[in-house]
Amino acid sequence: xxxxxxxxxxxxxxxxxxxxxxxxxxxxxxxxxxxxxxxxxxxxxxxxxxxxxxxxxxxxxxxxxxxxxxxxxxxxxxxxxxxxxxxxxxxxxxxxxxxxxxxxxxxxxxxxxxxxxxxxxxxxxxxxxxxxxxxxxxxxxxxxxxxxxxxxxxxxxxxxxxxxxxxxxxxxxxxxxxxxxxxxxxxxxxxxxxxxxxxxxxxxxxxxxxxxxxxxxxxxxxxxxxxxxxxxxxxxxxxxxxxxxxxxxxxxxxxxxxxxxxxxxxxxxxxxxxxxxxxxxxxxxxxxxxxxxxxxxxxxxxxxxxxxxxxxxxxxxxxxxxxxxxxxx
Amino acid sequence: xxxxxxxxxxxxxxxxxxxxxxxxxxxxxxxxxxxxxxxxxxxxxxxxxxxxxxxxxxxxxxxxxxxxxxxxxxxxxxxxxxxxxxxxxxxxxxxxxxxxxxxxxxxxxxxxxxxxxxxxxxxxxxxxxxxxxxxxxxxxxxxxxxxxxxxxxxxxxxxxxxxxxxxxxxxxxxxxxxxxxxxxxxxxxxxxxxxxxxxxxxxxxxxxxxxxxxxxxxxxxxxxxxxxxxxxxxxxxxxxxxxxxxxxxxxxxxxxxxxxxxxxxxxxxxxxxxxxxxxxxxxxxxxxxxxxxxxxxxxxxxxxxxxxxxxxxxxxxxxxxxxxx
Numbered sequence: 001x002x003x004x005x006x007x008x009x010x011x012x013x014x015x016x017x018x019x020x021x022x023x024x025x026x027x028x029x030x031x032x033x034x035x036x037x038x039x040x041x042x043x044x045x046x047x048x049x050x051x052x053x054x055x056x057x058x059x060x061x062x063x064x065x066x067x068x069x070x071x072x073x074x075x076x077x078x079x080x081x082x083x084x085x086x087x088x089x090x091x092x093x094x095x096x097x098x099x100x101x102x103x104x105x106x107x108x109x110x111x112x113x114x115x116x117x118x119x120x121x122x123x124x125x126x127x128x129x130x131x132x133x134x135x136x137x138x139x140x141x142x143x144x145x146x147x148x149x150x151x152x153x154x155x156x157x158x159x160x161x162x163x164x165x166x167x168x169x170x171x172x173x174x175x176x177x178x179x180x181x182x183x184x185x186x187x188x189x190x191x192x193x194x195x196x197x198x199x200x201x202x203x204x205x206x207x208x209x210x211x212x213x214x215x216x217x218x219x220x221x222x223x224x225x226x227x228x229x230x231x232x233x234x235x236x237x238x239x240x241x242x243x244x245x246x247x248x249x250x251x252x253x254x255x256x257x258x259x260x261x262x263x264x265x266x267x268x269x270x271x272x273x274x275x276x277x278x279x280x281x282x283x284x285x286x287x288x289x290x291x292x293x294x295x296x297x298x299x300x301x302x303x304x305x306x307x308x309x310x311x312x313x314x315x316x317x318x319x320x321x322x323x324x325x326x327x328x329x
Numbered sequence: 330x331x332x333x334x335x336x337x338x339x340x341x342x343x344x345x346x347x348x349x350x351x352x353x354x355x356x357x358x359x360x361x362x363x364x365x366x367x368x369x370x371x372x373x374x375x376x377x378x379x380x381x382x383x384x385x386x387x388x389x390x391x392x393x394x395x396x397x398x399x400x401x402x403x404x405x406x407x408x409x410x411x412x413x414x415x416x417x418x419x420x421x422x423x424x425x426x427x428x429x430x431x432x433x434x435x436x437x438x439x440x441x442x443x444x445x446x447x448x449x450x451x452x453x454x455x456x457x458x459x460x461x462x463x464x465x466x467x468x469x470x471x472x473x474x475x476x477x478x479x480x481x482x483x484x485x486x487x488x489x490x491x492x493x494x495x496x497x498x499x500x501x502x503x504x505x506x507x508x509x510x511x512x513x514x515x516x517x518x519x520x521x522x523x524x525x526x527x528x529x530x531x532x533x534x535x536x537x538x539x540x541x542x543x544x545x546x547x548x549x550x551x552x553x554x555x556x557x558x559x560x561x562x563x564x565x566x567x568x569x570x571x572x573x574x575x576x577x578x579x580x581x582x583x584x585x586x587x588x589x590x591x592x593x594x595x596x597x598x599x600x601x602x603x604x605x606x607x608x609x610x611x612x613x614x615x616x617x618x619x620x621x622x623x624x625x626x627x628x629x630x631x632x633x634x635x636x637x638x639x640x641x642x643x644x645x646x647x648x649x650x651x652x653x654x
Contacts, residue, residue: 268545270548278521
């Protein structure tokens, strides 16, 4: 199931980001290597919201960071608006990165506790000399108001004085300060209460619509990304399992892992508690991934073929690509 | 009802530099043996303070507590801390949100499980280790023998939570407090842990208080649900009744805001605007009124008291859902 391939890559002039054969490995010692991302390819079209979904340890965070060259991948290409970021000299990379901003999982620890909200949002503007102090001040107010904060009340306060949801709003304002064209949101709502999750997802949707952003939304929860995504990519142990538009993926998942993820989401209705077969165990170590299909050790449909041959992504219905020898049809 | 835990008119407040923080207000809850009760609310609604107070854990000099907590015939609120402690493990046990920090990082798993067996049940070290092995198997940890020798950092979050559960059930408690037991975990592991808790409760017949912010988690795992807001219980009903016929606008808003797997693609989520009121300034009127889409003038002026439907369904609202204005 989890496999390689490029069948899902689109040949469009609107592609803003192309990631090709990306490999990220971390060497722990002489013969211990964590294979976090293993030859992964995908693209993002202008204005698209791509959701990347998978369990802890599947490489989704590493993938998001590798796009920003944090750290640079071991091999592969990351082409953003025609420029391969992996080949850029350091100074050019810094300025190229202003167009791609990141939002992190823990909103409180990702903001410097010693800075006021004004300083936090001014920092990128000042570094990149976007206007004089007066102009920047106007911009800061505008950004804060856009993310639903009352700028007059929050400017001189510190991150610790705010709740998690408000800190995430501040992070979003800061990320938008330099007019990015792409946001990479790494589990932006996992640390928040359900009641606040909806607020932040709606805010990201609004910012997407207002600024025409492309968004990569990383999450472990398929329910969270359903409302916002245009395309969903399911990852397992550094490989892609399935890529499809949400209309298809949620209704007719073709990969056994996608179906297992869907079945894990709790249903807030006591009369509809399906006790379907749960995914047992945990993913194997990325230091020593299974041969063939990486998901086979937890898959009910696994056969001998799955141990021998790695499945390649192929189109099983229009727009739906799956890397599985025995897809659910 | 033959109650195992009975909380009567419990109030907990803390002295803070900003004034008196009223964390729990006028809470009454009865829990019978073997029953599973969910306590649901947002961060800051008082659900964790309530469960800690119910365990008699809040005794600092800045804590003000009134009301009574009776557990299994013993009034915890009248006891000294060592006496309360004597009920831990065999009477009640707790599992926490963060399995990373709840375990001792420098002791082996076997020693951590054995500890309560030796201390509470007076087992020998050898017997305790043998029992620890059985407990790890009971919580479905594969390769339990080698896990006994491991340290917490060598285990995943889900495995650590299983170890926490093994420790909690080691002395056959009558009541298990589970405070956001799956919030820090992946959805797949969350589903496994909830299934494990269900099975253990059936096998061991223990009661459970499941504290969570997610109505999705209580739906399949509890008999009753108490919804908390701003320190108060605002709705209390059997779980099936609560979901079928909710009366409290807050509960409805909380349910609507959950990102659901059957939510139409691309449809905007219904968020609850605003946030919890300042706990040091309770003001007048219904605490939820500023965020409520049904609020009337009366809601801003008077505080609603708990009303009871004939079937025992409790709610704290002047204009409950399902009643014409």
